[in-house]
Amino acid sequence: MQEWIRSLVESGGLLGIGFLMALENVVPPIPSELVMPLAGYTASRGALGLPGVVAAGVAGSVTGALVLYALGAWLGSERIAHFAERHGHWLLVRRSDVERAEAWFRRHGAAAVLFGRVVPGVRSLVSIPAGACRMPLGRFLVLTTLGTTAWVTLLGVLGYWLGERWEAVGRWVGPLGALVLAALLAAHLATAWRRRAGA
Numbered sequence: 113m114q115e116w117i118r119s120l121v122e123s124g125g126l127l128g129i130g131f132l133m134a135l136e137n138v139v140p141p142i143p144s145e146l147v148m149p150l151a152g153y154t155a156s157r158g159a160l161g162l163p164g165v166v167a168a169g170v171a172g173s174v175t176g177a178l179v180l181y182a183l184g185a186w187l188g189s190e191r192i193a194h195f196a197e198r199h200g201h202w203l204l205v206r207r208s209d210v211e212r213a214e215a216w217f218r219r220h221g222a223a224a225v226l227f228g229r230v231v232p233g234v235r236s237l238v239s240i241p242a243g244a245c246r247m248p249l250g251r252f253l254v255l256t257t258l259g260t261t262a263w264v265t266l267l268g269v270l271g272y273w274l275g276e277r278w279e280a281v282g283r284w285v286g287p288l289g290a291l292v293l294a295a296l297l298a299a300h301l302a303t304a305w306r307r308r309a310g311a
């Protein structure tokens with residue numbers, strides 16, 4: 113995958129970067145911590161300008177986030193809750209869990225979208241509850257663009273500064289994303305175990 117990403121960045125330029133960052137939101141195995149540092153390194157060699165690289169990354173990432181927002185809006189909170197009611201036992205999720213998550217998101221959704229965009233493992237998924245809870249599209253776009261710009265700029269600048277050592281960024285950030293996902297899974301399993309133990 114790394115060679116394919118490298119090839120697309122080098123041959124596709126800004127369009128290739130935007131395309132990869134849009135895919136990164138929808139297809140998790142394509143990590144932004146690989147795409148943007150490589151794009152930053154490419155800019156350091158003079159092939160592309162760093163501002164253009166960042167702008168392409170932000171545009172692609174926001175586009176991908178909009179796809180997941182639309183998916184969440186299409187599904188809607190009620191449809192997701194109904195699915196949990198019928199099939200949630202396979203995922204250890206109940207309708208009440210979905211309803212509590214929705215209530216939490218309605219209270220803290222702005223912070224979740226803004227800061228979630230800079231948390232590996234969460235940054236893509238946060239768009240779905242935003243759509244399902246019908247967060248106003250304008251607010252979603254502003255918050256997503258702000259959070260995404262911070263994340264993409266950080267990765268691009270690190271790649272630019274590190275030069276040929278740009279791959280180190282993925283080695284630093286990758287384990288953090290895995291840790292976040294593992295913590296979320298552990299918290300979910302612990303909640304499900306406590307619920308069953310108390311039943």
